[in-house]
Amino acid sequence: MTSRIINHPVLDKVDDTDFVSFTFNNDEIRGLRNESLAAALLANNIRTLRVHEESGTPRGIYCNIGHCFECRVTVNGQQGVRACLTPIQEGMTVSSGEKFLTSVKDWRSNNE
Amino acid sequence: MNRVIVIGAGPSGLSAAITIAENGNEVLILDEYMLAGGRLLGQLYEEENGKWWNGIKESKSLHDKAVALGIEIRLGTPVSNIEKLDGSWVIYTDEETHYTQHLLLATGAAEVPLPIPGWTLPGVMSVGAAQVMTNVHRVKPGNRGVIIGVNVLSSAIAMELKLADIDVACITLPKMNQVTKESGNPMDVMNSLLHVSHMAPSAFVKFGSKLMKNEFMKKMGITFFPKKGVKMWDIPIMLRKAVINIYGENAVEGVTIATINASGEVIEGTEENISADFVCIAGGLYPLAELAAVAGCPFYYIEELGGYVPLHNKRMETVLDGLYVAGNITGVEGAKVAISQGVTAGLAIANNLSGGKQEVEINEAIKRIEHTRDNAFIQFHPAVKEGKEKLQRYWEEYGQEVKVGVTS
Numbered sequence: 116m117t118s119r120i121i122n123h124p125v126l127d128k129v130d131d132t133d134f135v136s137f138t139f140n141n142d143e144i145r146g147l148r149n150e151s152l153a154a155a156l157l158a159n160n161i162r163t164l165r166v167h168e169e170s171g172t173p174r175g176i177y178c179n180i181g182h183c184f185e186c187r188v189t190v191n192g193q194q195g196v197r198a199c200l201t202p203i204q205e206g207m208t209v210s211s212g213e214k215f216l217t218s219v220k221d222w223r224s225n226n227e
Numbered sequence: 228m229n230r231v232i233v234i235g236a237g238p239s240g241l242s243a244a245i246t247i248a249e250n251g252n253e254v255l256i257l258d259e260y261m262l263a264g265g266r267l268l269g270q271l272y273e274e275e276n277g278k279w280w281n282g283i284k285e286s287k288s289l290h291d292k293a294v295a296l297g298i299e300i301r302l303g304t305p306v307s308n309i310e311k312l313d314g315s316w317v318i319y320t321d322e323e324t325h326y327t328q329h330l331l332l333a334t335g336a337a338e339v340p341l342p343i344p345g346w347t348l349p350g351v352m353s354v355g356a357a358q359v360m361t362n363v364h365r366v367k368p369g370n371r372g373v374i375i376g377v378n379v380l381s382s383a384i385a386m387e388l389k390l391a392d393i394d395v396a397c398i399t400l401p402k403m404n405q406v407t408k409e410s411g412n413p414m415d416v417m418n419s420l421l422h423v424s425h426m427a428p429s430a431f432v433k434f435g436s437k438l439m440k441n442e443f444m445k446k447m448g449i450t451f452f453p454k455k456g457v458k459m460w461d462i463p464i465m466l467r468k469a470v471i472n473i474y475g476e477n478a479v480e481g482v483t484i485a486t487i488n489a490s491g492e493v494i495e496g497t498e499e500n501i502s503a504d505f506v507c508i509a510g511g512l513y514p515l516a517e518l519a520a521v522a523g524c525p526f527y528y529i530e531e532l533g534g535y536v537p538l539h540n541k542r543m544e545t546v547l548d549g550l551y552v553a554g555n556i557t558g559v560e561g562a563k564v565a566i567s568q569g570v571t572a573g574l575a576i577a578n579n580l581s582g583g584k585q586e587v588e589i590n591e592a593i594k595r596i597e598h599t600r601d602n603a604f605i606q607f608h609p610a611v612k613e614g615k616e617k618l619q620r621y622w623e624e625y626g627q628e629v630k631v632g633v634t635s
Contacts, residue, residue, distance in 0.1 A: 120365040120391045125271060125279050125618030129365045151261060154364035162349035162478050165367070173477050179356030180266075181259050182337045182515070199356075200303065202261050 119158050128207060129175055137207035152198040153179060153186050164211055166199055171214035188212070230255055231576055232318055232327040234306050235263020238562045239554025239569035241289040242334030246573025248296040252580055255327075256298060257320060259305035262363070264288040266555070269358040269561045271387050274411060274604055283363065309522050316522075316549055328577045329549050332518050333569065336555035337467065337512030341401045341410055345473030345482075346508065347516030354509035358384045361391045369505030373482050374398040375470045377416045379607055384507070386460045396501050397456060399465040399484060401508075403491040410510060412491040413466045449529070469493060470506075479506050481527060512559045512607065522550055527621050531614025532558030533607065540622050541593045542635050543572035546629075551576060556613060559607045561602065567596040 121129050131149045137182065139156060146155025153176045163173040164186050179184040179199045186198040190212045198209075231247050233240045236258035242255040262268060264286025272280050293300060308319040309330065338353040350369060352360075354376070357368040371394040374381050385395050391549035403411030405419070410416065431615040456463030465484075471493060472483040513534035520526065524537035525546050536558055537546045543553050553572035554565040571592040578585035600611065608614065 118367055120361065120367060123365070124390055125281065126283065126362065126365075149261075150364055151421075154360060154366045157368070158366045167347070172347065173349050174347060175478070176352055176356055177340075178338060178353045179359045183340075183353075200259060200261060200305075202303075226303065 119174045135165045135203055135205040137203050137205070137209060140211060146203045149202050152188070152190070152203050152207075156198065166212065166214050168212065168215045169217060184193050230327060231329045231331070231580075232257065232325055233314070233331045234258070234309075234318070234369055235265060235333035235335055235554065236260070236263040236300055236302065237333060237335050237554060237565065238267045238285070238289065239565040239572070240265070240331065241286075241293050241334075242566045242569035243331050243333060243551075243553055243573035243576070244298050244569075245289070245293050245296060246570050247576055248293070248298050250574070250581070250585065252576035254298045254578060255325065256293070256300045257304045257306055258300070258302050258339065259316070261303055262286070262303065262625075263293075263300055263431040264283070266355070267364045267565075269355065269384075269387075270562060271362050271390070272383055272604075280604075282562070288500060289566075295495040302544075306518065309518050311522070311547070311549075318627070327549075329551070329579065331543075331553060331558055331572055331576065332516075332522075332537075333516060333552070333554045333565075334468075334515045334556050335565075336512040336559050337515045338508075339513055341508050341510040342404075343375060343401050343470055343473060343508070345475070345479075346506075348473060348475050348479050350475065350479030350504060351473055351475070351506045351508065354381050354507040355383045357505065357507045358387060361388060361393065367391065367393055369479075369503070370394060370446060370503040371396055371503050371508055372505045373470065373501060374507045375401050375482075376410050376507075376511070377464060378410075378511050380511060380606055381507070381509035382459065382464075383605065385462050385507070386473055389460050389462065395462045395466050396503055397463045397468075397484075399456075400469045400491070402469045402471045402485075402489070402493060403487075411469060411487075411605075413487065413489055414491075416466060471498065473506050474500070479504055482506060483491055512555065513617075514556045514558060516556050519545065519550075519552060519556065522547060524550070525625065527618060529558070529614045529617055531608045532618070534559075536618065538621060538625060540595075541571075541619070542570060542575040542589055544575055558611065558618075561603050561605050561607070563599050564596060564603060567592065567599045571596060 135148050144159050162175045165174050177183045181200045187195045188198050190196040218227045230253040233244045233256045236256050247254050251468040267282045267286050270282030304320050315326045318325040338355050360368045371395050401411050456465035468484045469487045470482045471485050481500050481502040486494045514536050519537035526535045528535050539552050543551050548622050551572045574585045574589045
């Protein structure tokens with residue numbers, strides 16, 4: 116389990132009273148207003164944001180500041196949105212990508 | 228059309244914009260992140276005077292100052308391309324296209340990835356990602372982590388994780404391969420570590436680093452470096468161990484480490500598992516310069532500056548008319564240096580707009596960069612000054628070549 120750091124010895128206390136709700140793969144998730152989708156999901160113990168399009172293996176955040184594109188998800192129907200750069204909004208619909216068909220590769224492995 | 232555009236709302240971009248606005252010009256800042264501050268946001272360390280350098284507060288104060296001066300800051304706005312068309316710089320974003328005569332690239336730095344078997348598992352992240360999660364978003368990256376890569380950034384962030392009550396099992400090296408090269412070689416790591424020893428609260432580490440001045444002593448230091456590591460902030464730093472694999476079913480469950488010899492080669496049969504629910508990869512930083520590349524700037528590889536940097540002069544002007552650079556795009560250094568570079572770039576732009584009214588101030592600002600660099604608490608590369616001198620020589624040579632080209 117991961118958790119929020121509400122109190123910190125040096126930094127200010129976090130206001131953890133103002134929540135917004137959104138869905139991730141049809142599950143209702145609550146996060147703090149203005150936080151990033153990546154942070155809200157991690158605070159809810161969700162690390163897998165998508166699967167690799169060809170292999171289906173799980174992927175999560177890597178750089179957390181928009182450079183690596185590992186955290187891309189679909190937000191309100193728009194594909195390839197970086198979870199680390201996207202502030203959550205009330206009613207947002209988020210889903211992780213699915214494994215693509217690899218029909219040609221599968222056929223070749225059985226026929227060549 | 229006199230509005231200046233700055234790409235990047237980190238310490239250099241914000242301070243450049245402030246300087247430009249203070250000299251009576253309009254400025255627009257674009258940044259793809261959701262908050263202003265860039266890498267400054269995550270920074271948190273205790274300075275020699277006992278005061279805390281709090282990146283969030285520093286970022287907020289720069290941001291508020293910029294807003295008070297009427298600077299427009301558009302966050303959540305990635306720039307996908309820039310080009311020069313009909314004498315103007317054209318800046319493409321998802322929503323809008325912007326035009327300017329004077330464009331400052333203050334895009335900062337990115338982290339060098341170190342590929343290690345298992346590194347695509349959820350829970351493996353760059354050390355900067357863990358820093359931002361912890362200090363900015365205030366969500367624990369996990370409960371117990373292993374940091375792979377021993378350098379200035381990873382040592383500083385390890386301490387920040389400890390502050391937030393997150394357990395760091397150890398800081399250790401990646402298994403040496405063609406990509407990880409010097410990050411996996413204990414000797415090279417020892418060399419770079421000697422420059423952070425002043426940050427260590429442990430007298431042993433401070434004392435030890437003084438002994439390590441000559442090559443023989445360093446070699447001895449590596450050979451006799453305790454296999455369990457030396458503790459810094461109560462975290463074992465293991466220069467004689469390397470992570471050979473990150474394991475887990477659908478997320479990180481731990482790492483396999485092995486003992487390595489002084490040259491970084493794995494000693495078979497010494498493998499052991501350390502359990503962890505997150506892993507940080509710390510490969511160091513490199514200047515994030517794609518926009519300067521697509522614009523057509525000449526580049527030079529300067530190791531002391533962290534990688535390829537666009538050619539520029541001390542006024543932060545590139546060889547392309549109306550294109551300027553400041554901050555970590557010019558070489559990896561601390562936020563205070565970035566701020567002083569931003570001020571210099573801002574003055575250079577204001578000066579070009581005003582027809583030369585800021586000449587005196589520019590020279591002072593250039594001196595201030597050097598002063599800030601000399602007094603920096605954290606030096607990302609010990610020879611950054613030599614790197615800057617190399618770049619200056621390249622600038623002069625380039626000027627000569629252009630002149631020769633024109634006359635011949």
